[in-house]
Every structure is written in C-alpha cells, then in structure tokens.
Amino acid sequence: MWCSRMALRRLQRIAIAPLNIIGGLTSQTQREMSTLPRVYVTRQIPPEGLKILKESGQVQFELWDSDDIPVPRKELLQKVKGVDGLLCVLTEKIDAELLDAAGPNLKVLSTMSVGFDHLTLEELKKRGIRVGYTPDVLTDAVAELTVALLLTTSRRLVEATHEAKTGGWGTWRTLWLCGHELANSTVGILGLGRIGVAIAERLAPFKVKKFIYTDIAPRPELASAINAEYVSLDELAKQSDFLAVCCALSPETKEICNKNLFSKMKNTSIFINTSRGGVVNQEDLYEALSTGQIAGAGLDVTVPEPLPTSHPLFTLKNCVILPHIASASYTTRNAMSSLAANNLLLGLRGQPMIKELKL
Numbered sequence: 001m002w003c004s005r006m007a008l009r010r011l012q013r014i015a016i017a018p019l020n021i022i023g024g025l026t027s028q029t030q031r032e033m034s035t036l037p038r039v040y041v042t043r044q045i046p047p048e049g050l051k052i053l054k055e056s057g058q059v060q061f062e063l064w065d066s067d068d069i070p071v072p073r074k075e076l077l078q079k080v081k082g083v084d085g086l087l088c089v090l091t092e093k094i095d096a097e098l099l100d101a102a103g104p105n106l107k108v109l110s111t112m113s114v115g116f117d118h119l120t121l122e123e124l125k126k127r128g129i130r131v132g133y134t135p136d137v138l139t140d141a142v143a144e145l146t147v148a149l150l151l152t153t154s155r156r157l158v159e160a161t162h163e164a165k166t167g168g169w170g171t172w173r174t175l176w177l178c179g180h181e182l183a184n185s186t187v188g189i190l191g192l193g194r195i196g197v198a199i200a201e202r203l204a205p206f207k208v209k210k211f212i213y214t215d216i217a218p219r220p221e222l223a224s225a226i227n228a229e230y231v232s233l234d235e236l237a238k239q240s241d242f243l244a245v246c247c248a249l250s251p252e253t254k255e256i257c258n259k260n261l262f263s264k265m266k267n268t269s270i271f272i273n274t275s276r277g278g279v280v281n282q283e284d285l286y287e288a289l290s291t292g293q294i295a296g297a298g299l300d301v302t303v304p305e306p307l308p309t310s311h312p313l314f315t316l317k318n319c320v321i322l323p324h325i326a327s328a329s330y331t332t333r334n335a336m337s338s339l340a341a342n343n344l345l346l347g348l349r350g351q352p353m354i355k356e357l358k359l
C-alpha cells in the first residue's frame with residue numbers, strides 16, 4: 001500500500017513532464033505512466049493552463065516548447081500519432097490529414113481560441129472527436145482593443161505620432177490631421193454576438209447616435225441590450241459611419257466585405273476588423289482606401305498572418321494594421337489557456353466540457 005502511494009506521487013510528479021523526458025524512470029512507474037492518456041500541446045501555452053495540465057496527474061503530455069515559431073507541420077504530423085487528446089492554437093490547421101495522422105485514439109481536441117475556422121468540423125464530427133474552445137473569457141479584451149483600434153484609426157493617431165516624431169509638426173493648423181468622431185455617429189456591427197455587444201457597450205458613452213447590425217437573422221435578445229436596429233447588409237454599409245466586423249469566418253462570410261460593400265459605404269466611413277482576415281477581400285479594401293471610397297481601416301487580422309511587410313496595405317496612411325492582438329492581455333491569455341486545459345481534461349474524462357462546440 002505504502003509503496004503504491006509513493007509510486008502514485010512519483011507518477012503525479014512525472015506526469016507534468018514532457019514525454020520526451022520520460023526516459024530513466026523505474027519500469028514500474030513507466031508502466032503506470034503509460035496508462036495515462038497521451039496529449040500533444042502544439043504551443044507553449046500561458047502558465048495558468050500549463051499548470052492545470054501539469055498538476056492534473058491525469059495526462060502525460062508533450063508540448064512544442066516555443067511561443068515564437070509554430071510547430072512545423074511535418075513535426076506536428078509525427079507528434080500527434082496515437083495521441084488521445086490535442087490542445088492547439090489557431091495557427092494549426094486541424095484537417096483530415098492531421099486527424100488521419102493522429103489515428104483512432106484521438107477523442108478530444110481543445111483549441112485555445114474562440115474562432116474555429118482552423119478546424120475542419122465535418123472531419124472531427126465524422127470521427128466522433130469532441131471539440132472544446134474558449135469563448136467569453138476574451139470578450140472584454142477583444143472589445144477593448146476594438147475600441148482602441150477604432151479611435152486610433154478614426155483620429156489618425158499613428159500618422160499623428162509619426163508627424164510629431166519626424167518633424168512634420170509645424171504650427172497648429174486648422175484642418176491638419178482631422179479625423180472623424182464618434183459623437184452623433186451611426187455604428188454598424190457586422191455579426192452581432194457577445195463581442196459585438198461588448199464593443200457597443202463601450203462605444204455608447206462616446207455619445208453614439210445609433211447602433212445598427214446585420215446577421216443571418218435578427219438577434220433581439222442581444223440587440224435589445226444595446227438598443228441596436230437590425231438592417232440588411234446593404235443598409236449597414238450605407239448608414240454606418242463606423243463599421244465593425246465581428247462575425248466568424250465561414251463559407252458564408254468569406255470575403256463578405258468586398259467591392260460591393262465598400263462601394264456602398266460613405267467616403268467618411270471607418271472600417272474596423274478584429275474578427276478574421278478572411279472576411280475581407282483585401283484587394284477591394286486597398287482599392288476603397290486608396291481611392292478615398294472610405295476614409296480609413298483598422299485591421300487586427302489579415303490574410304495571410306503575418307501580412308508580408310511588402311503588402312500594399314502597409315503603404316497606406318489611412319490603414320492601421322495590428323498583428324492579431326485583440327485578445328492579448330495577460331489576464332485573458334491565461335484565462336484562455338486555463339479554459340483550454342480544463343476543456344481538454346474534462347473531455348478526456350468523458351465529462352461535459354466547460355465550453356464545447358456542438359458538432
């Protein structure tokens with residue numbers, strides 16, 4: 001009895017180590033370890049999530065121990081062989097090839113993201129793999145960043161600091177670096193969900209006159225919280241002084257922001273995207289910005305990511321581009337990693353996850 005408790009304690013300590021340092025254990029502990037579900041983690045996730053996995057004593061896991069470079073596809077296809085669970089981030093494409101490489105043991109996938117356009121859901125469903133994701137915990141951070149990006153773009157802050165630093169700041173001028181203000185404006189939301197509501201709640205104190213939104217269908221419960229009116233996509237384009245894209249990327253929303261939409265927008269409008277780059281046709285956006293069809297764009301997401309520094313959008317003064325940082329606060333990224341770790345562990349125990357996608 002005493003012996004097996006010791007072994008269990010040792011086992012719990014060892015379970016926190018990446019698989020590749022299992023060697024050197026007694027054969028008894030190795031035998032006990034080998035019965036724990038195997039998990040591959042595709043990124044060095046923030047410490048709170050890692051701690052949950054380590055202290056669970058429930059899994060043996062290996063992780064790609066870097067946050068700077070994603071795991072190379074070839075390595076990933078090797079590492080997933082025979083795993084029971086996979087914890088990934090949004091840079092990993094989870095498709096038929098990867099699921100075939102993993103094989104039939106794989107029962108749970110947990111993504112540390114609210115977006116799931118990197119997952120081939122039909123393939124996961126076909127194989128009976130359960131999927132966890134991380135909504136809600138990032139809503140505040142994404143809404144905050146969206147407001148920051150909107151103001152940065154509409155009040156031309158990047159141009160302004162550049163001018164101040166590089167000698168462009170002459171005398172006080174009456175129309176120099178003028179932008180567009182939120183007071184008395186109409187704000188349009190493309191895709192009204194938790195994040196869209198949180199953005200509107202933060203913008204309302206800026207004396208916005210009206211919120212409008214479009215979606216597949218009206219969403220009265222969410223809309224009533226911000227007193228937003230449901231309109232068609234055309235009306236959204238026509239009426240919005242600020243248009244914030246908050247929809248998920250899907251076959252229906254792919255490049256939904258294109259020439260057709262931009263051509264209906266006002267010349268004074270500001271376009272903001274913190275959802276996914278794929279919802280925008282970037283050539284059409286470049287055209288709209290460079291011809292003055294719209295006044296400015298703030299993008300936290302692009303295709304591809306990273307956007308090559310030689311991309312034409314980087315040449316435009318009226319386009320502010322951020323490197324996909326909407327959820328990047330310490331609190332939020334730790335909360336996302338904890339939720340992803342807990343979803344994974346619950347899934348492997350056959351219990352309901354905290355946040356599980358209905359496939």
Ligand SMILES: O=C(O)C(=O)CO
Binds near residue numbers: 090115326327328
């Ligand atoms: O969670 C996501 O889907 C992101 O884009 C990162 O915040």
